[in-house]
Amino acid sequence: MKYLVHHDAVLAQPPEGPLVPYLESFAVWVSEQGYTACSLRSKVRTAAGFSKWLEHNGVGIRRIRAEHVTAYLRYRARIYRSKNGAQTTLESLLHFLRSNQIAPAEQASERLRSPIELCLQDYVTYLREVRALAEGTIITYVPFVRAFLVECFRDGKVTLSCLCARDVLRFVRHHAHHLRPGRAKNMTNALRSFLRYASCRGDVALDLAAAVPVVPNWSMPDIPRAIAPDQTRRLLASIDRRTAVGRRDYAILLLLARLGLRAGEVVALELEDIDWTEGCLTIRSCNGLHNELPLPTDVGTAIAAYLRNGRPSSSCRRVFLRARAPITGFTSSAAVANVVRHSLRRAGIDAPTGGAHQFRHGFATDMLRHGASLDEIGQLLGHNCPQSTTIYAKVDIKALRKLAVPWPGGKR
Template sequence: MTTALRSFLSYVRYRGDITSDLAAAVPIVANWSLSSIPRAIGRDEVTHLLASIDRQTPIGCRDYAMILALARLGLRSSEVVTLELDDIDWVAGEIHVVGKNGQRNDLPLPADVGEAIADYLQKSRPRNASRRVFLRDKAPIRGFTGQCGLGSVIRRSLKRAGIDAPTKGTHQFRHGLASEMLRGGASLGEIGEVLGHRHVQTTAIYAKVNLNALRTLALPWPGEAQ
């Protein structure tokens, strides 16, 4: 609103309707750093969501593997849809993901995630020359062209499972993993390493979800009131 108001006032001054620079008088809205709280899907909701997927169908087998990768590895949606066959080191039990700005991050491949991906590759993935791990289920059969496809999978799966999630996007799984790691005693540095954060400030927002640790910092209320 303030941006629009400044633009309007600059425009009317350009037209000559006013002579004073009223745009400079529009106050700045405070934008506090780390003011929001990550909206994370709960562990029980993730369990229910995965259990609701029919893994006997090719689409369900694929969706299960993608959602499990989001939940267990905290990957970004772009990292899932661009994952290629050569990015999985089955012998070493590692997965190589390409994050923001082309940054590569090597992560341990959890057994359940590896089994889900292997199940999809062996039983449900269409025969295709594409090196992408996860392929579209509709023609043309190829890798996802963007993040919207995975977002549609998440929305459809949440609706089918009857889960009222905090958001409809994929990032809630990333926030959920970070929150669980924090409750389990992981440091912010360890969480940032798993999530592929380049700066510790990016991970600092998760300190706000550790209510037990924050209570130790709270000052006593003055007087006898509780």
């Protein structure tokens, strides 16, 4: 006797176990993420097998944990040769159960965490809630601070009051010469941030942040690597806008080229950020601020074409979605960089780099050529600090030659 779970998923026999009441809603949830009927059937069968195993091992719905998934996968590996995406399916099943409060959220056991990890956890909370730093900055700082604490305390008790200037200097001197100037500067910034945090907590009496040495780093050593205007035109012309993916990629590339957005800003763009009546965009910058920009006609037309005839049906509010299941927003700026890299490769364009930031540089340098001031450029790019914009004041030798005054007396 067959058992109908979903119109695209039929089981050979009635399912058993604590997950039976939720198999249909899980199948609907999977279907809404854009998976094919074949993938949906496979995922439902895996969930039904897991449910039967839970029943056999006496595990109720409120007791399901990640270790049960691991144990079931080991059991399943003895029966089936191919994993067939079982681990991914069960991880998504756990996410579904927890997000709907069917199964309890996993509680990390603090007694299993080392003193260093507990210290880092408090530091990260401080960076998020007190300093309101961007996640990218936190991700950059934490590994350096972890390495510093490991060198100072090993795996023992973390006693910040025992730190001294000698510990700070020894760490910087040992690691700085292994790092590039930019990374070394990140390391010293991270140490200063952590030591100021320790001082705010009252764990450190002295101002150890002042003991962190300055790493020599020549400011703005290179001319920004900007994609040339003709390369941008060739790239945009090469996109096949007859396909859904092509319409998506064309809109993304136009946003990069016409507005100089960062890749992360394109990823974070949501449907509510587009004001079609006023013709403007609200950009969510990496520093947590919102910047309102005008929406050029060609950019708006490209986005509208994607939304009408390319964007998959999804409850996700992000403007740009993945083309393959699970249908959701891009997880990181790397997805936009991949769009740029693949588009450049298909068009056969030898661009300065393979990333998205070259369009931002191209946008700024083109504005500079047309007489825009650095303040105007910085405002459009969403720079908080004027120094961030001064990099575009640098010129290449060819441009400088055009402005050079002839030598008195001419050639000899």
